[in-house]
Amino acid sequence: MKNNKKTKLLILGSGPAGYTSAIYAARANLNPIIITGNQIGGQLTQTFNIENWPGNFPNITGQKLMNQLYNHALYFGTNIINDTIIKIINLNKTPFIVQGNLFTYKCDSMIIATGSYPKFLGLDSEKKFIGKGVSSCTVCDGFFYRNKTVAIVGGGNSAIEEALYLSKITSTIHLIHRKSKFIAEKILLQKLKLLVKSKKIILHVPYIVKEILGNDTGVTGIKISSLNNKNIKIIPVYGVFILIGTIPNSFLFQKILNLDKNGYILTNKNNFKNSNFTETNITGIFAAGDVMDNTYRQAITSAATGCMAALDAKKFLSKINK
Numbered sequence: 001m002k003n004n005k006k007t008k009l010l011i012l013g014s015g016p017a018g019y020t021s022a023i024y025a026a027r028a029n030l031n032p033i034i035i036t037g038n039q040i041g042g043q044l045t046q047t048f049n050i051e052n053w054p055g056n057f058p059n060i061t062g063q064k065l066m067n068q069l070y071n072h073a074l075y076f077g078t079n080i081i082n083d084t085i086i087k088i089i090n091l092n093k094t095p096f097i098v099q100g101n102l103f104t105y106k107c108d109s110m111i112i113a114t115g116s117y118p119k120f121l122g123l124d125s126e127k128k129f130i131g132k133g134v135s136s137c138t139v140c141d142g143f144f145y146r147n148k149t150v151a152i153v154g155g156g157n158s159a160i161e162e163a164l165y166l167s168k169i170t171s172t173i174h175l176i177h178r179k180s181k182f183i184a185e186k187i188l189l190q191k192l193k194l195l196v197k198s199k200k201i202i203l204h205v206p207y208i209v210k211e212i213l214g215n216d217t218g219v220t221g222i223k224i225s226s227l228n229n230k231n232i233k234i235i236p237v238y239g240v241f242i243l244i245g246t247i248p249n250s251f252l253f254q255k256i257l258n259l260d261k262n263g264y265i266l267t268n269k270n271n272f273k274n275s276n277f278t279e280t281n282i283t284g285i286f287a288a289g290d291v292m293d294n295t296y297r298q299a300i301t302s303a304a305t306g307c308m309a310a311l312d313a314k315k316f317l318s319k320i321n322k
Contacts, residue, residue, distance in 0.1 A: 005081070005103045007033045008321075009313055010096070012085055013113035013249075015042025016299045017289025019069035020306030021111045021313075026076035028314045033079045033107075035100060040082065041066035042115045043246070043290075044299055046137045048165045051187075053299060062139075065299075091256055091282055094320070109284045109317055111309045112253070112265060113302075116246035116290040121153070125212040126242070133219025133239045134212060138162040145239045147171050151222050153209055154243035160184040160192055162243055167200050174235050176204045176224055204233065212240055248291045257281060265292040276316070278309040284316050 009025050011018050014036040025032040039045065047062035057065070074080065081102070089097040095106040118136035120126055126134055135141040142165065150170050152163050155177035161184075163173055175192075182189055182205075195201040206227040213221040213234070221236045248263045258266040258281040265287040268279050278286040288309040289302035 003103050004106055005033060006095075006106045007031060007079070008107065008317055009033070009109045009111065009310075010035065010098070010105050010107035011111045011113060012098075013037055013042065013115055013289065013291070014040050014070070014080070015044060015066070015113060015115045015289055016069065016302040017113035017115070017291075017306035017309070018042070018111070019066070019073045020303040021113060021288055021310040022073040022078040022080075022306075023069075023076055024307050024310035025111075025313065026073065026078045028310070030310075030314060030317065031077070031079070033081060033105065034073065035085055035105070036080060036082050037114060037249075038084050039115075041070070043117075046139045047161065048139045049161070050299070052185075062299075085252065088252055088256060091253075091285060094284060096285065108320065109313045110286070111278075111306070111313060112250075112257075112280075112285065112287045112291055113289045113306060113309070114249035114252075114291045115302075116248045116297075118242065119245045119247050120242050121209055121244070123209065123212065125214075126209075126240075129212055129214050129219050129240075132217075133214060134242065135239065136242050138166050138241055138243075141239070141241075142166050142169050145170050148238040149174070149236065150239040150241065151176060151235065151237045152241045152243060153177075154245075155179055155182045155184070155205075156243075156245065157184045157188060158245075159243040160188040162241060163201055164188070164191055164195070166241070167195050172199075173201045174204060174222070174237060175201055176207050176209060176222075178206055178208050178227065180206050204235075207233070209240075246290065246297070248294075250291055257285070257287075260294070262294060264294045267292050276312045278305060278312050279316075284313075284320075286312050 009032040044062040083100040087099040151174040207224040211223040286309040288305040
């Protein structure tokens with residue numbers, strides 16, 4: 001067994017939920033350890049411009065915001081370890097034990113804030129061209145398509161936000177959505193409307209993607225089909241960005257914790273008689289952020305549940321340490 005790390009509170013994940021829970025836990029003298037996971041800072045690091053974080057931070061990127069949260073957690077003495085949990089050894093009773101690539105971790109309490117990862121369409125042609133023109137990260141890959149034509153698939157906040165961002169880089173964007181109406185915030189839709197009017201963004205609704213086209217050099221086009229009349233369009237594009245939602249990072253906890261049908265960790269949030277809102281079906285294990293939230297999925301709500309999980313963990317630890 002690898003070298004052990006022991007702590008009162010182990011936090012899995014380094015997004016808004018993980019960092020916020022660490023800040024509150026450290027201030028309560030719980031000496032938390034954060035395990036960052038593969039993506040330090042979480043999915044928010046892929047967001048170019050954040051306009052809805054309270055405090056009116058002008059032109060702040062997701063990466064910059066997460067760097068600030070990282071430094072805030074460090075300031076209060078959080079031990080942040082760049083590791084990934086690969087195996088659950090024991091969650092039946094305390095001490096809970098999980099194994100990472102670097103260390104084995106023992107803890108009296110745990111906050112799972114492992115977030116989520118991008119959802120894809122599931123097409124064979126999509127898998128074929130991932131990394132060769134198909135992407136889920138405009139911040140990572142957008143610069144490859146300067147003054148070129150691309151497609152974005154999706155209709156929520158993320159899809160519209162990234163379309164607005166890419167409009168400053170690309171020549172034309174084909175925005176494809178399976179529904180007739182977009183579900184993004186009104187302010188984003190107002191900005192989208194202006195870009196549609198200027199023909200910078202071309203809408204295709206309600207359409208679905210049938211196939212991503214390409215050759216040995218990468219993506220060359222996209223075939224889409226109308227849900228109204230089965231009309232087929234083939235659109236020449238150099239890149240396709242899939243922005244249709246996320247899947248919770250809960251696979252390690254299958255058959256251990258209660259999950260809903262989509263894989264989100266279930267907590268006491270639906271049982272208002274229980275004050276430990278973020279506690280899972282295992283006493284002493286809590287969940288926060290996108291791994292347990294299938295409704296709001298905002299950076300600020302993730303941070304809020306991270307705060308709540310830390311307070312719930314503090315309450316739990318105060319009882320067992322009497």
